[in-house]
Amino acid sequence: MAYSLWNDRIVADEEIVVNKEDRGYQFGDGIYEVVKVYNGELFTAEEHVDRFYASAEKIRLTIPYTKDKLHQLLHELVEANNLGTGHIYFQITRGATPRNHIFPGLDVPPVLSGSAKENPRPVANFESGVKATFVDDIRWLRCDIKSLNLLGAVLAKQEAHEKGCYEAILHRDGTITEGSSSNIYGIKDGVLYTHPANNLILNGITRAVILKCAAEIGLPVKEEAFTTTEALEMDELIVSSTTSEVTPIIEVDGTVIGSGQPGEWTRKLQVQFDTKIPTGIRS
Numbered sequence: 001m002a003y004s005l006w007n008d009r010i011v012a013d014e015e016i017v018v019n020k021e022d023r024g025y026q027f028g029d030g031i032y033e034v035v036k037v038y039n040g041e042l043f044t045a046e047e048h049v050d051r052f053y054a055s056a057e058k059i060r061l062t063i064p065y066t067k068d069k070l071h072q073l074l075h076e077l078v079e080a081n082n083l084g085t086g087h088i089y090f091q092i093t094r095g096a097t098p099r100n101h102i103f104p105g106l107d108v109p110p111v112l113s114g115s116a117k118e119n120p121r122p123v124a125n126f127e128s129g130v131k132a133t134f135v136d137d138i139r140w141l142r143c144d145i146k147s148l149n150l151l152g153a154v155l156a157k158q159e160a161h162e163k164g165c166y167e168a169i170l171h172r173d174g175t176i177t178e179g180s181s182s183n184i185y186g187i188k189d190g191v192l193y194t195h196p197a198n199n200l201i202l203n204g205i206t207r208a209v210i211l212k213c214a215a216e217i218g219l220p221v222k223e224e225a226f227t228t229t230e231a232l233e234m235d236e237l238i239v240s241s242t243t244s245e246v247t248p249i250i251e252v253d254g255t256v257i258g259s260g261q262p263g264e265w266t267r268k269l270q271v272q273f274d275t276k277i278p279t280g281i282r283s
Contacts, residue, residue, distance in 0.1 A: 003080035005073055005090055005114030008065065010080045013115075022111060024093030027101075028149040030110075031055040032091035035074065036242045037083050037116075039280020045074060047205045052090075055146045060103070061094055064110060074114070081116040084280075087243060090114030091148060122244065126270055129250030129262050130166035132239065134228050135159050137170035137177050137200075144199045156180040167239050169252065172200070174227050182241040183207040186226055186234035187219075187265050193234075196223040206240045213272040219265055236263030246270045 002013045023029035033052045036043040049067050056063050063070070077088055095108040139152035156168035157180040168180040178184055178201040185194045192214050197203035214221050231237060235258045237249035246269045248262035262270075 003077065003116070005077050005112065007109075007112050008069070008073065010073070010076050016113070019096035019111075021098060022093055022096040023104075024091065024111070024148055026099055027094075028147065028151075029059075030091055030093035030148045031059065031061070031146050032089065032148060033146060034087050034089050034242045036087050037078055038085055038277050040078065040084055041278035041280045042074060042078065042088075043276075043278060044205050044209065045071060047208065049074075051146065051203075051205065052092075056092065058142070058145050059147065061092065061110060063092060063112075065112070077114055077116055081118075083116045083118060085120060086116065086118040088114055088116045093148070119243070122247070125166070125247045126245070127262070129248040130239070131164065131251045132167045132169050132179075132237075132249045133160050133163050133165045133253050135168040135170055135180070137172045139170075142199055143177070143201055144197075144203065146202055153180045166247075167244075167249070169228075169231065169249075171228050174229070175225050176228060176231055177201050177225075179239050179241070182239045182244055184231075185210070185238040185240070186231055187236040187238070187263065188230075188234050190220070190265070192219050192221045192265070193224055193226050194221070195225045204240060204242075206242055206245065209273065209276060210238075210240055210246060210269060213269050213276070217265075217268045217272050219268070232257070234258070236266050238266055238269070246273050 003010050004013050006016050033048045035045050035048045049070055092110050092112045095110050097104040097108045135156040160168035169184055170177050177195055183204040185192055195201050211221055232255045237257045239247045239249055248266045250257055250260050
């Protein structure tokens with residue numbers, strides 16, 4: 001039996017009923033997070049929860065639970081599902097009320113929900129690399145908020161999928177921002193480049209881990225945007241996210257990146273990232 005998070009309880013999936021008037025369903029009025037679980041242990045949960053509360057503040061949504069309570073619920077969700085290696089998804093919406101663009105009153109409680117999914121690390125992608133495609137970044141200008149409004153990202157990811165690619169590399173007039181569900185990095189002459197963490201990208205939690213790993217292995221970092229033209233001339237390209245970790249991009253729109261194989265610095269980052277993974281309480 002699968003269990004989910006529903007407000008302040010862990011319940012069987014069949015107990016959950018979503019109100020058709022929920023603002024998340026009607027407006028995408030809410031925020032979410034995805035946290036990786038390795039061997040039964042949440043990875044970077046504190047950072048994800050902190051970002052969850054930061055996103056909520058940016059859309060003026062008050063979470064009716066303390067961070068400690070939310071951490072407790074997330075751990076209970078992992079335990080209830082006996083989750084080994086996979087991830088948990090959780091979101092909060094502004095609640096259920098008759099449809100109106102204006103915020104509801106304080107008497108309408110937000111709705112918190114979450115689920116767990118077992119899935120292995122994508123080791124084949126780490127070893128062989130993936131293909132990507134350039135797609136215009138048509139999203140709104142507050143990509144720093146991890147909101148439920150993901151239609152722009154969905155359209156980009158679908159375009160990549162139809163081209164046989166793993167990810168869409170988004171750009172605004174030729175300047176790369178991030179992936180449809182990831183952060184993007186280029187390595188040139190022993191320097192790692194990535195778009196600065198501003199309103200045009202989501203400051204990924206895995207991104208922060210990778211930048212720390214880079215410092216630890218002696219790879220200089222420049223948080224500077226680079227162009228689609230420059231991307232094709234990089235020695236190495238990387239895509240990262242909670243589920244992608246450190247994944248090399250070996251081809252973009254038919255152009256081979258570097259040698260067409262995962263590069264030396266990418267391999268070093270992968271090895272260093274592995275040192276951060278919890279050994280866990282179960283395999």
